[in-house]
Amino acid sequence: MELSCKHVWARISEYIDQSVPAEVREDIERHLEHCEICSAVLDSTRNILVLTADNRTFELPVGFSKRLHERLEKELGSEEEEAKK
């Protein structure tokens, strides 16, 4: 089936996740072969997803881990106190 650009955009996310049915996938790929706009939309979306998901993009606040484990340690300790009573 001949797909319009709009149909391809509507399926981009599923296409990236490889969750489109095989026949739709083939239609999309045929469309991408001759449509430079949809190819650029797909490439840019993928690129942006790789960049946002990179470990460097979102970092933990400084000291987060230390404070988290200190709070946990307090919880574990207070339980011990309870047990002693």
Next chain:
Amino acid sequence: MTAAGTTGALEDRNEAELIERILRGEKELFHELIRPYEKMLYLTAISIVKNETDAEECAQNAVVNAYRNLAKFRGDSKFSTWLVTIVVNEGRQKLRKAKRVKEESLDEAIEGEEGEFTPAQLTDWREIPSEALERRELRETLQKAVADLPDIYRQVFTLRDLQEMNVRDTSAALGVSENIVKVRLHRARMMLQKRLAPYLKKATAPERKGFWGRMLWS
């Protein structure tokens, strides 16, 4: 990538073993159990409460609650999914307390709009390599774009794309249908593409070689 996404069968087995030992009294091992999920806890919390201080508090409360309720974890879901569900609830409680929670009807209104979810139309795309993330300006641009997504889209995007949770687990953690997860993820991705692609393209235009190091990002 994040630990949640790469947890394989071996890790699941080790985790089950750790949990058993903790429940039998080696409670200090709980530190080890949650260590791979610190970032997941924080990112999930901040996707809901939207500020660092509250997100950190939610993450800490979630860890304490998870410890107190560990005996209730049945192992029919993954430990990571169980933990995410707890931090999602912490975040939502915090919002309710601050009375910042939006009516679901407002969310539905956003859900109904179609026009916003068309991508930016470019004719070519030059790949931006991951090394470009060494530049703080790029990281901040990406962070801001994600932070500015409407709440319902940011939450799904955070679990699915930043933490690589699958559709089923995301649906369980957020308490929405799998179809809603797919629709919201698609829209979140399109909104990010629409906002970021033209900007990034301009910043990396070939006639301005070396631009990353100067002008726009300086």
